[in-house]
Amino acid sequence: MSDPMEAYRIDAEPYYRPVGDEIELFEAAYAARMPMMLKGPTGCGKSRFVEHMAWRLRRPLVTVACNEDMTAADLVGRFLLDAEGTRWQDGPLTLAARHGAICYLDEVVEARQDTTVVIHPLTDSRRVLPLEKKGELLRAHPDFVLVISYNPGYQTLLKDLKQSTKQRFGALDFGYPEHAVEVEIVVHETGVTTAVADKLVAIAERARNLKGHGLEEGISTRMLVHAGKLIAQGVEPRAACRVALVRPITDDADMRDALDAAVATYF
Numbered sequence: 001m002s003d004p005m006e007a008y009r010i011d012a013e014p015y016y017r018p019v020g021d022e023i024e025l026f027e028a029a030y031a032a033r034m035p036m037m038l039k040g041p042t043g044c045g046k047s048r049f050v051e052h053m054a055w056r057l058r059r060p061l062v063t064v065a066c067n068e069d070m071t072a073a074d075l076v077g078r079f080l081l082d083a084e085g086t087r088w089q090d091g092p093l094t095l096a097a098r099h100g101a102i103c104y105l106d107e108v109v110e111a112r113q114d115t116t117v118v119i120h121p122l123t124d125s126r127r128v129l130p131l132e133k134k135g136e137l138l139r140a141h142p143d144f145v146l147v148i149s150y151n152p153g154y155q156t157l158l159k160d161l162k163q164s165t166k167q168r169f170g171a172l173d174f175g176y177p178e179h180a181v182e183v184e185i186v187v188h189e190t191g192v193t194t195a196v197a198d199k200l201v202a203i204a205e206r207a208r209n210l211k212g213h214g215l216e217e218g219i220s221t222r223m224l225v226h227a228g229k230l231i232a233q234g235v236e237p238r239a240a241c242r243v244a245l246v247r248p249i250t251d252d253a254d255m256r257d258a259l260d261a262a263v264a265t266y267f
């Protein structure tokens with residue numbers, strides 16, 4: 001029989017530059033099969049970290065991008081109609097729990113609370129998933145673990161995780177790395193020189209100080225990687241920064257001018 005997890009295995013090491021003791025902590029949490037929550041702003045390395053950890057722990061990784069239209073059946077599975085009749089198809093959560101993968105629910109607050117509660121019996125000492133429609137009580141594979149990501153600050157009163165969900169997880173905080181580490185990441189991901197990466201990171205640091213003062217969110221490591229890739233393609237640095245760093249994060253003309261001016265002091 002073919003390996004149902006084939007597509008979810010990670011063979012080559014995903015590059016991840018640790019910023020603290022997150023690798024050791026995640027390994028300990030995994031050894032205890034503790035579900036984990038990765039908190040931090042967009043583009044700061046959460047997804048890359050999970051990919052790296054799945055590779056390191058030699059587990060397949062099943063990722064689900066959550067959204068508000070997602071139903072419990074989208075996670076758990078459903079009966080499908082085909083030529084031979086009806087056939088049960090495991091959803092991503094069930095697949096991961098059955099075969100011992102790491103299941104990564106990205107942007108979990110986007111899911112409705114009635115969807116989120118299906119993870120409850122899987123994330124406490126029961127480690128089971130009731131497949132009600134199928135009449136099966138699935139016992140999670142011993143290697144299964146659930147990881148969720150969460151962007152603190154994007155929540156509203158209506159859109160937040162319940163305490164009964166949050167309290168099932170251990171949490172790791174992610175943020176933008178310190179200067180030298182972020183330079184190293186940008187160099188590795190794009191091939192620009194250290195001198196260029198150093199300037200890009202300095203621009204991002206300036207913009208991050210404007211968060212809450214006209215900018216909703218700072219320039220992320222992901223955006224710096226975009227800018228670096230354009231520069232590595234031969235795009236003139238100021239144009240690369242306009243396209244990859246400034247235009248995406250604000251539509252406000254004054255803020256764009258301020259950021260363009262910051263770019264001009266470096267390039």
Ligand SMILES: Nc1ncnc2c1ncn2[C@@H]1O[C@H](COP(=O)(O)OP(=O)(O)OP(=O)(O)O)[C@@H](O)[C@H]1O
Nearest residue numbers: 015016017042043044045046047048189221222225
């Ligand atoms: N510590 C790191 N090591 C290696 N690459 C990193 C690191 N932090 C950020 N990156 C780079 O930043 C990019 C964006 O990171 P990633 O996709 O993991 O963000 P995220 O935190 O999952 O964001 P979102 O919340 O939007 O999903 C990665 O593709 C990678 O190039």
Ligand SMILES: [Mg+2]
Nearest residue numbers: 046047048106
């Ligand atoms: Mg992500």
